[in-house]
Amino acid sequence: MQVYGVRMSTQDDEVIESEFMRATGLVMTEITATKVTGYAELGPRQHQPHGIVHGGVYCAIIETVASTGAFTAVADQGKVVVGVHNATDFLRAVSEARATVVGEPLFQGRTQQLWQVVITNDANSKELARGQVRLAVIDRPS
Template identity: 55%
Template sequence: MNLGPFDPRPTAKYALGKASPFVAAAGLVVDEVSGTRVVGHIELSEDHHTPWGVVHGGVYTAAVESAASIGASEAVKDRGEFAVGVHNGTDFLRASKGGRVDVVAEPLQQGRIQQLWLVTITATDSGKAIARGQVRLQNVPLPT
């Protein structure tokens, strides 16, 4: 059975480059994955801009959802489950014209049925927070 690029089974790799064009366009590169932490980065460019020359907030929202979902799914994969986002609240803290940003996701709560993850996005060069998001996820069985 092929569950796609986000296959949460223990032998799966998180191949974001093979994800949907939408997820791939956000540009999240995952550097570290565990069930309690996801670390990645994005090289933001004009491809991520609004017509006004700043990075579109949807890029940050997609990165927040992706990082939280990957970590939460990693946390429950040994139970034959994966995690799906049921609420994403992303705050945009300052505008950015581009450059590298670091993405760090960590759980605030990991329960049997739901998880809550906090994701921070910071500018690599200044260390300033660009966006932060909180994602509530539901743990669900893998499709059979």
């Protein structure tokens, strides 16, 4: 399976990509059940009217990273995950940056997972945003 252009091992070979996710600038470079890392190229195409990166971009990146890691943890059990809560804090505004993205689980249970994701500006190592995503673990729809 490919998730946003990154190959993952599952029972089928579907491709999950969208123009929306490409617009976030997210590239995941490592995907495991306990850590997802990558980077995002942030710039004018993600701006809100005041010339800074839109907060929704950070929310989408954080939910995508958390969901990808959580799914990786349960895929071999015939399960999938769905986000049920996303709490993202916007810490610093930028108009352009290459940002490192790191997601790790805080809790991985049988019916739910909680992931924390941090987005850091590569230029100065300062956090731009951080968030927690709670995901329900459900049976894979048939």
